[in-house]
Amino acid sequence: MEQVLKTHKVTKYFYEPEKFQVLKEIDLSVNRGEFLSLVGKSGCGKSTLMYVLSTMDTDYEGELEIAGERLTDRDQNQLAAFRNQHIGFVFQFHYLLPEFTVLQNVMIPALKLAKYSKREIEDRAYEKLKMLGIQEQALKQSSKLSGGQQQRVAIARALINDPDIIMGDEPTGNLDTYNTHLVFEIFQELTHKYHQTIIAVTHDDEFAKKSDRIVEMSDGRIVKH
Amino acid sequence: MKLVAEIAKTHLLSKPKQTIVAMMGVTFGIGMFIAMVSLMTGLNNFTEELTMTSSPDIHIYNDVTEGRPSIIEQVNTNGINVIHHQKPKNETSKVRNALQIAELIRKDPRVKGVAPSISSQVFYNYGPVQLSGNILGVDILEEDKLFGLRAKMKAGRIEDLKANHDGLIMGKGLARKLNINVGDRVVMTTPQGYTMTLKVVGIFQMGIGTVDNVRSYANISTVQTILQQDHFYITDINIKLHDINLAKGFAPLLSDMYGYKSEDWETANATFLTGSIIRNILTYSVSITLLIVAGFGIYNILNMTIYNKMKDIAILKAMGFAGKDVKLIFMIQSLVIGFIGSVLGLMIGFGLSSLIAQAPFDGGDFISIDRLPVNFDPKYYIIGIVFGVLTTAFAGYMPSRKASKIDPIEILRGQ
Numbered sequence: 001m002e003q004v005l006k007t008h009k010v011t012k013y014f015y016e017p018e019k020f021q022v023l024k025e026i027d028l029s030v031n032r033g034e035f036l037s038l039v040g041k042s043g044c045g046k047s048t049l050m051y052v053l054s055t056m057d058t059d060y061e062g063e064l065e066i067a068g069e070r071l072t073d074r075d076q077n078q079l080a081a082f083r084n085q086h087i088g089f090v091f092q093f094h095y096l097l098p099e100f101t102v103l104q105n106v107m108i109p110a111l112k113l114a115k116y117s118k119r120e121i122e123d124r125a126y127e128k129l130k131m132l133g134i135q136e137q138a139l140k141q142s143s144k145l146s147g148g149q150q151q152r153v154a155i156a157r158a159l160i161n162d163p164d165i166i167m168g169d170e171p172t173g174n175l176d177t178y179n180t181h182l183v184f185e186i187f188q189e190l191t192h193k194y195h196q197t198i199i200a201v202t203h204d205d206e207f208a209k210k211s212d213r214i215v216e217m218s219d220g221r222i223v224k225h
Numbered sequence: 226m227k228l229v230a231e232i233a234k235t236h237l238l239s240k241p242k243q244t245i246v247a248m249m250g251v252t253f254g255i256g257m258f259i260a261m262v263s264l265m266t267g268l269n270n271f272t273e274e275l276t277m278t279s280s281p282d283i284h285i286y287n288d289v290t291e292g293r294p295s296i297i298e299q300v301n302t303n304g305i306n307v308i309h310h311q312k313p314k315n316e317t318s319k320v321r322n323a324l325q326i327a328e329l330i331r332k333d334p335r336v337k338g339v340a341p342s343i344s345s346q347v348f349y350n351y352g353p354v355q356l357s358g359n360i361l362g363v364d365i366l367e368e369d370k371l372f373g374l375r376a377k378m379k380a381g382r383i384e385d386l387k388a389n390h391d392g393l394i395m396g397k398g399l400a401r402k403l404n405i406n407v408g409d410r411v412v413m414t415t416p417q418g419y420t421m422t423l424k425v426v427g428i429f430q431m432g433i434g435t436v437d438n439v440r441s442y443a444n445i446s447t448v449q450t451i452l453q454q455d456h457f458y459i460t461d462i463n464i465k466l467h468d469i470n471l472a473k474g475f476a477p478l479l480s481d482m483y484g485y486k487s488e489d490w491e492t493a494n495a496t497f498l499t500g501s502i503i504r505n506i507l508t509y510s511v512s513i514t515l516l517i518v519a520g521f522g523i524y525n526i527l528n529m530t531i532y533n534k535m536k537d538i539a540i541l542k543a544m545g546f547a548g549k550d551v552k553l554i555f556m557i558q559s560l561v562i563g564f565i566g567s568v569l570g571l572m573i574g575f576g577l578s579s580l581i582a583q584a585p586f587d588g589g590d591f592i593s594i595d596r597l598p599v600n601f602d603p604k605y606y607i608i609g610i611v612f613g614v615l616t617t618a619f620a621g622y623m624p625s626r627k628a629s630k631i632d633p634i635e636i637l638r639g640q
């Protein structure tokens with residue numbers, strides 16, 4: 001099995017308000033096409049670990065490797081370019097850019113990557129929106145959509161550059177049961193049909209149970225996987 | 226780059242009111258700058274031109290009031306001498322060998338023309354009233370070559386002076402005060418008490434009160450007669466150069482060579498030039514103040530925009546925009562505001578200047594104009610736009626840098 005993401009003894013401290021070890025020698029590897037749920041009590045360090053894995057947080061000890069590239073010690077600009085191409089994000093609060101249309105929101109990461117022409121990017125964006133069943137909303141202002149629709153747009157945006165991993169920090173935390181279910185089904189379809197790797201932090205046991213693999217954290221450590 | 230510009234554009238268009246307010250600040254600043262600078266430099270150039278054409282580039286004369294070493298200092302060189310309030314020697318303002326000096330100077334290739342003349346203070350009698358003024362004895366044709374007198378004639382012709390031994394060409398302001406027309410006679414008295422009647426054959430107007438209200442031209446021989454002096458009596462040599470900028474360097478050489486005071490144009494008009502400088506300082510300080518205020522406006526608005534867009538910035542960074550991309554997004558916004566604001570400012574400035582140029586204005590006795598002189602030199606429009614764009618770039622830089630430094634984790638975690 002090909003490993004998409006690998007960490008070696010990732011350790012992190014917070015120094016405010018006092019020195020406190022939030023991540024303790026995390027060793028984690030994720031296979032391609034795996035749908036992984038990260039669970040644990042509130043405050044155990046799930047979000048902190050996600051920020052390290054996402055390359056946005058560089059203030060840690062240990063090693064991080066994604067898609068065969070060692071990312072520890074790279075500078076911010078290189079990491080930004082790496083995120084653009086290899087990582088897709090889905091956040092708890094949707095976080096679309098409100099002044100732009102749905103279509104533009106989905107296209108922006110691809111325009112940034114500039115691997116395809118604008119024409120092709122638009123086609124690909126429509127394709128992703130269609131896959132998520134929201135192509136009718138494409139030309140609407142993104143702030144005009146409901147919460148569940150916005151989250152689906154965010155997933156489409158995360159998919160646009162065919163990333164190696166999609167990461168979500170409680171992507172369903174702000175959704176009702178219906179939409180939670182919907183997002184889960186989408187994730188499942190993505191992994192099974194398209195071999196998309198997904199790591200999602202969740203509080204929802206139902207959601208976790210249906211994923212391929214559950215990793216449980218407690219007090220900054222991985223206790224079960 | 227195109228994407229970043231696209232995002233900047235969307236930000237600007239999504240908050241049109243804010244964008245327009247920010248632009249108006251710049252527009253106002255630049256508009257005022259253009260209007261002020263056009264009027265001020267217009268006035269400066271106009272008066273400068275007048276003064277330049279009506280005064281010689283170099284003026285050689287015998288300055289009898291100039292401090293001289295006292296006799297006792299010459300005799301008793303090493304002693305301790307106390308001299309109190311020494312008066313000038315009783316000598317005339319005569320420049321000796323003036324005609325020969327004029328001939329020599331005329332040979333210099335830098336020199337365009339040389340005109341020897343006599344000047345004296347006189348009183349013009351108007352019934353029982355005496356008006357003080359001066360009279361210039363000149364070769365009127367030479368004078369015309371130097372100062373373009375022919376074009377300044379309001380009545381009569383300069384040739385009439387040549388033909389009339391007791392003729393006089395009078396300044397317009399003076400003629401008005403004396404209630405004189407061409408053909409009238411005027412009685413004048415010299416400080417020495419000699420009285421003579423001359424006939425006014427022409428009236429000129431230089432355009433500046435300091436000349437038009439006091440001066441008359443007569444033939445050299447006439448003035449020599451009034452002053453009861455011989456045919457070699459000359460008090461001034463006026464010189465025009467091909468390049469006026471050489472005057473400052475050339476004047477001291479002439480002074481050294483011939484031993485008379487030699488004054489260049491700039492020194493003679495120092496007070497006027499100081500006025501120019503003060504006007505320029507005023508223009509630039511007012512405009513810079515306005516632009517700084519506009520700059521603060523942009524700084525504020527951009528800061529507010531960035532504060533409101535923290536989440537968006539975090540998202541952009543999470544999606545792979547580098548700090549420099551984010552900085553560019555906001556720099557582009559401030560530069561667009563600065564550029565469009567400045568261009569509008571230039572148009573408003575041009576409009577204002579055109580209005581000012583059309584408004585009637587009475588220069589009174591001081592300068593003869595009926596409209597304010599306005600300068601439309603494109604140079605100031607270029608300065609204006611460079612100025613405006615630089616200010617906004619400067620004002621936008623700090624907020625943009627702050628945006629580029631935003632840590633996305635802090636924003637995303639905060640929710």
Ligand SMILES: Nc1ncnc2c1ncn2[C@@H]1O[C@H](COP(=O)(O)OP(=O)(O)O)[C@@H](O)[C@H]1O
Nearest residue numbers: 014016017022041042043044045046047048049
């Ligand atoms: N910026 C920070 N500075 C100091 N402590 C922090 C900071 N962010 C989070 N923490 C602490 O680190 C621990 C882990 O937080 P987090 O990763 O958000 O937990 P989880 O997402 O699992 O609920 C918590 O105790 C939290 O209070």
Ligand SMILES: [Mg+2]
Nearest residue numbers: 046047048169
């Ligand atoms: Mg969390």
